[in-house]
Amino acid sequence: FPHMSALENVRFPLVERRVAETEIKRRVTDAAAKLHIGHILHKPPGQLSGGERQRVAIARALVRDPNAYLMDDPISALDARLREETRVELKRIQRELGKTLIYVTHDQEEAMSVADRIAILEDGQIRQIGTPAEIYDRPASTYVARLLGSPMMNILRSARGEGGVEAAEGTIRIDDKTAPTDAVEIGLRPEDIKVRPWADGGPGRPARVFEVEPLGGYTVVTLAAGQARLKALLRGQPDIRPDAMVAISCEPARVHYFEQSGGALAR
Known part of the structure; x- marks a missing residue:
């Protein structure tokens, strides 16, 4: 008033x-x-x-x-700074009361921090309900997958290859014979991507380091993989320079598969 x-x-x-x-x-x-x-x-x-x-x-x-x-x-x-303090206080107050x-x-970090359960809305419809960990680890669609996580999940067109799945014009190869046959896209969390120096004669094709963002405890690396751009989140401050050629990989268990409509596919 x-x-x-x-x-x-x-x-x-x-x-x-x-x-x-x-x-x-x-x-x-x-x-x-x-x-x-x-x-x-x-x-x-x-x-x-x-x-x-x-x-x-x-x-x-x-x-x-x-x-x-x-x-x-x-x-x-x-x-x-005050937003971080206040959201901690609100969570504590809710627990005490x-x-x-x-x-x-609309802040995904705030939602992950405060919530016991999250409901994700898209165009006025609830797309998924679950704990923050459930939605982060098992998003129901590409829309949900992109909402949680910073940097957001990399979504790439994929195709069946020999012994698994390929994406980004062969720069990514997932050795996963159990991958769903109707998957047309894969999702890779930046923290799940492994980056190592490219060795000539290795499997697949190299990716090029496009940009490096050192953020203290971790480093965000933007990679040019074929025509795609994807981000990897690495611990510490690794010795990686722009324009370096690297090999990128991901553990099969950490890969998310999506169908043509964007819905998640069960493993």
Whole structure:
């Protein structure tokens, strides 16, 4: 409410329900501490940033102690550091309260971090429901597969080859005789791709290192494999340079197979 201070906004649901003043003070103080807004409670909404207004709104919801919380991108306006802190707090609060929290987000990392179960929506339809680990490890379609993971899963056209599956014009060969015969695409998570120096005379064809992004604990390597571009996520800071020729591979058990319509195929 624009004519009220942030404190009055947070208190309002409890005042309306005629909660005792001592209890109001306790709940407001507790919510303000969790969301780091104690220093702005005296300000009117017009003097708050978008992120601060979001935190005040979350605090106003928390003090009510309802049966369920419905949150639509509740921390999208916060800066990266505060967003990380707040999502950890929200998860802890939900666990302590034991209340249902339905949480809408377009941030896949946020969804993986906060959720006990995720429902993936596409064009207004639920495509898959499961735990974060279930959806990440066994996506129901290429659409779902691309949503979770950073960098996203590499999806490549594939064809049956001698003893397995080939993709990216022969730069990738999967020795998997049990691969579904009706698979037309394969999915490779960047962290599952192995990259090693190319040795002349080795099986398949080499890929070229297109770009290298060192990010401290890991490195993202973009590879030109035939006409395709794919990303590999490597630990540490390996000695890999742009334009180097490398061999790429993936364990058969880590390969995902998809049919023509984009649906996942069982192994």
